[in-house]
Amino acid sequence: MSQPAFLGLLVAIALLAGFGGYGFYHLGQPSEPAPAQATVTPASSNGVVGMARPEFSLPDLEGTARHISEWDGDVVLVNFWATWCPPCLKEMPAFVEVQEEYGARGLTIVAVAIDEKDAVRDFVDTYGINFPVLIGETEAMTVTRDYGNRFGALPYSVLYDREGKIRFVQAGELHKDTFVRELTPLL
Incomplete structure (x- = not known):
């Protein structure tokens, strides 16, 4: 594998890891307070x-x-x-x-x-x-x-x-x- 291809692969892995970490971080955060009125669905x-x-x-x-x-x-x-x-x-x-x-x-x-x-x-x-x-x-x-x-x-x-x-x-x-x-x- 050439060096530019290898660097591109590393960047892609880093981005995926960052997005995954962001998602798991927010999954564990407390939810925002509910609105004062009932939700219309x-x-x-x-x-x-x-x-x-x-x-x-x-x-x-x-x-x-x-x-x-x-x-x-x-x-x-x-x-x-x-x-x-x-x-x-x-x-x-x-x-x-x-x-x-x-x-x-x-x-x-x-x-x-x-x-x-x-x-x-x-x-x-x-x-x-x-x-x-x-x-x-x-x-x-x-x-x-x-x-x-x-x-x-x-x-x-x-x-x-x-x-x-x-x-x-x-x-x-x-x-x-x-x-x-x-x-x-x-x-």
């Missing part, structure tokens, strides 16, 4: 807010079919996510905290992973997820569309009340303070 403008939650059934990590009606009577956050999605990973620790704090008052978070079972199991074991996790690849994409996610955004969260009526939708990362603000009046 394609789903809410699409008429999903105020509608009854759609029915669905997906397997859990043990392969047992779980139906969304299992949590009827609870306030439920259905969160569509994936292990390869950086904003999804950023919001999970807050979900664990909120489930722990509000679970006794009737909150259930149901995480629907659009991912492979082994990757999800490793994530759940590593991060101590304390709420139901359902698995689905193609099937989960159908469910997320039924919940108003026309563009396939991840993460995508839908909060519904004890009667099963959708009250709040968030495309993109759901910040803890926004989640608690929308959740509290429903408990």
Whole structure:
């Protein structure tokens, strides 16, 4: 390899390493505070807010079919996510905290992973997820569309009340303070 080609290769490697380091640095940084008002999403403008939650059934990590009606009577956050999605990973620790704090008052978070079972199991074991996790690849994409996610955004969260009526939708990362603000009046 000639010296100019070798130097070009070194420059390319250095640039890739720099971009990778930048990305990992920002992945670990605290998220910015949530806006003061609720986020308007394609789903809410699409008429999903105020509608009854759609029915669905997906397997859990043990392969047992779980139906969304299992949590009827609870306030439920259905969160569509994936292990390869950086904003999804950023919001999970807050979900664990909120489930722990509000679970006794009737909150259930149901995480629907659009991912492979082994990757999800490793994530759940590593991060101590304390709420139901359902698995689905193609099937989960159908469910997320039924919940108003026309563009396939991840993460995508839908909060519904004890009667099963959708009250709040968030495309993109759901910040803890926004989640608690929308959740509290429903408990």
